[in-house]
Amino acid sequence: MEPASFLDIVTNFKAVFLDSYGVVKNYNGLIEGVPETFDYLREKGIAIRILTNDASRSQEQQLASFHRMGLRGIELEEIITSGMLAKQFLKHKIIRGKVAYLGTENAAEYILQSGFPSVPVRDIELDRIDDIAGFAFLDDEGFDWNTDINKTVNLINKKNIPVIVANSDRLYPVSKNDVAVATGSIAQLVESILNREFIHFGKPDSQMFMYAYDHLNEVGNGNRAFERDEILMVGDTLHTDILGGNKFGLKTMLVLTGNTRQEMMDVLIRSTGIIPDFIGESIVK
């Protein structure tokens, strides 16, 4: 597949959904030229939504972070996180009792604040778990892997409660060459050990696309102004961004500023069968 220019292609669309990490920013901060791309999209009247599987920080915190990095042309409601969907789920399904979690206090605060108390795994005593009503994998930080993963396995094994995974990503890059194990991998370890199936939020699941799509149409104007094929999903990862976008009926563009490197691109597309409609170097060209 021949590389295409994002700035050209996007003019055929009324809205663009952007993955955050690997598309808008990376381990170095904002990708150079992104503020100019946002200005260009605004000028052309193309609606923007950022869809991120990062559940560690709230919309407000992610907005503040973009601002700090120098991306000012972005509004709170244009940021959609998998944590928001996890939070919405918990509000509907857990009626009473505490939610135990693996992750940072910050993630717990914004996801679990919805009216019920929460408790980090580290503070749980395994013989006193009567009041635990749910479990949430929130982040790969904020706990001690040496002890808290085992405690999590035992807790979930003892108590039959709903378990949610607020971020299904398996890996994330931490430098040009290195990666780190993400929340989704830890959750999958526990699923595999216990032969269980947890409730995952974030791309590629349709729920996040649906949320962005509905929001776009509600805010946009009264009548459904945006058809699915008028929206371009841009991402750096085949299994989340492109698979999810394809499945939801959006047009999709793979960019090469993140997880997928140029030299592996063809092999990965061929071997997974996940086919983007377009391939571009980045969103700044």
Add this chain to the structure above:
Amino acid sequence: MEPASFLDIVTNFKAVFLDSYGVVKNYNGLIEGVPETFDYLREKGIAIRILTNDASRSQEQQLASFHRMGLRGIELEEIITSGMLAKQFLKHKIIRGKVAYLGTENAAEYILQSGFPSVPVRDIELDRIDDIAGFAFLDDEGFDWNTDINKTVNLINKKNIPVIVANSDRLYPVSKNDVAVATGSIAQLVESILNREFIHFGKPDSQMFMYAYDHLNEVGNGNRAFERDEILMVGDTLHTDILGGNKFGLKTMLVLTGNTRQEMMDVLIRSTGIIPDFIGESIVK
């Protein structure tokens, strides 16, 4: 978990989503007492949607079949099939060229009619596949397993095209004691052989729930009358109906008239970690 009465429980909800096979009907036809249940729901003003992973027949055909079996109190738009979602996807994503398929001509007609030509796998010559632009697993009937599964493997291996699975069910019961391999299993065989990931439609994916939910709210009245926790999803299968309903934020009820037998129920819930909010014998009590 103690069994509850569906007829009691449902009065706490404004809408009910019902799986078809194993809940409304089974291999014998309509489950006895179902027409009375529908009358009861109408009387109480509870909205009904049937969500089925059966992609072999169109809405119209499924409606006609319900009528033939003696269930008259059901409207066309109240039936939502995974085939409808597959059809919608194809309309958006496949631009030109033929869609090859595995399944009956009837399924092909209603799913693939959307403006592009289709061709059953049996009629494909593997050295003349330039014009094939997509592939669809539609049904477990309508083809010769001895030859057409191999042809499918070779076609998808040679040509990098979007592949959809219109019905992700693995098995279906054909009598009190016997089951048959369903479309989802055949697709998974090919995925596993080629190490590929196809695009699956149907429960437990959120897309079908979203479709039903949006439709309910559009038709219902102008303002969002139905909250998610005002809807009860009823199904006989943990991995599709209950997992999907739970994830979408609905309340869920497992009934024992289909795939899940009373004596295995506790073990299955325990071992999968998929926990319904309620368990009932059937929707007629």
Add this chain to the structure above:
Amino acid sequence: MEPASFLDIVTNFKAVFLDSYGVVKNYNGLIEGVPETFDYLREKGIAIRILTNDASRSQEQQLASFHRMGLRGIELEEIITSGMLAKQFLKHKIIRGKVAYLGTENAAEYILQSGFPSVPVRDIELDRIDDIAGFAFLDDEGFDWNTDINKTVNLINKKNIPVIVANSDRLYPVSKNDVAVATGSIAQLVESILNREFIHFGKPDSQMFMYAYDHLNEVGNGNRAFERDEILMVGDTLHTDILGGNKFGLKTMLVLTGNTRQEMMDVLIRSTGIIPDFIGESIVK
């Protein structure tokens, strides 16, 4: 990894284990030059064993087939098939009752002859299965896929009996460009549907290597003449020949006359992590 010459490399070893399909022969018959390679190995005093996952034919039949194709310098006891191991297992474990099977009558005859009666799936009546004491997946031919796969699923679901898979291969090439679904894939479909784990024979399992190794040493001479690192395993498939050989402690060589094509070789080694000690074009150079 740089390609090496098999004829050079092999002189460093006292014995060579050869996969059959993709190394010695292919869909066209014997690979050109193989008889000369065998003469060369005999001349150098290098012991030969052929290790094949083909369970459809007996040692005698495979020998006759090699002879017909023009490979005469090979003895009966130098051919080791996964079917022999399956047969040995059945002799030890099934005490009384019939063994049901999916495959050709020929395969059934040589594998199941060991003193107990056998019955093809097609002749089974699902309500009369009291005397079925085991099940064997023998071959991908000799039955009707349209009916007998479903019968197999139901039989194994109803009756808790040992199930063996005499050939674990997933695919085999039937021409330069086309493949066919092999016995291992059909067995895996049933395992996956029923969430069961069958007993698989053939590479990469250690049992076949052990059988060949023990036999080599018994026949060779009284004292253990062959150390593991004095044996070279040559195969065309990473997941069976190379993984199995590596694990058993043999040196391994991947050749490019079968399943693994030159242009995909590096990617496959990199992505699977299965690393041969040598790579060669074929066993004739």
Add this chain to the structure above:
Amino acid sequence: MEPASFLDIVTNFKAVFLDSYGVVKNYNGLIEGVPETFDYLREKGIAIRILTNDASRSQEQQLASFHRMGLRGIELEEIITSGMLAKQFLKHKIIRGKVAYLGTENAAEYILQSGFPSVPVRDIELDRIDDIAGFAFLDDEGFDWNTDINKTVNLINKKNIPVIVANSDRLYPVSKNDVAVATGSIAQLVESILNREFIHFGKPDSQMFMYAYDHLNEVGNGNRAFERDEILMVGDTLHTDILGGNKFGLKTMLVLTGNTRQEMMDVLIRSTGIIPDFIGESIVK
């Protein structure tokens, strides 16, 4: 299946293979009555081998531990560990360079001592890995999970080297009610993240059974005194002890003093399809 008495059943055999943890000992030390069982077996002239997936300690250390717990009637050569097989593999396959490992120094010492230097993951600098020639998962202790799992992922991702797993167990019990994540699970996490396939040692793989069997026959007497069906494999875990024993052609007995509890036994046998020949309460009755 009706429970049987081990002490009765075993008299029909010439040798018995015993799993260690869950059969001979548990988290409390030796299971009460085991020394008497060993005396009984000696008296009857039944050969004994202990087959353990515990790779953290050498034969000598395991022997010393049995002695400390009060089991004196056991010889060094009767203890077979998965670590011994891993060690043997490394000796044959890794020619030069260091082996990096995750585990205790003790495990590294006895497994990796074979002539090449080893280095714990913690001491590796990811930009200086030219001399790393292999990787070994040895134990779930002896490293910091917070940092060393990520380092392992990056090391194996950067460098295409053979990776071995010296103990494939997923979980082990640490008290009556609690379990801990074992080496096999950590290795599987990394395999799953990188989509790789490592080389696993230990039950259910045939290699360990073969080693014990060959040893038995070599030591026993000159002519092959022990047929496979004259050996009883006793274990507490279906997926390792029973599957492995069945596959190797041994008779198998599941005991209920470890991983498999009485109340789950039938469901587990039914759902996995792994069927022991006998079930017994323990080896002391």
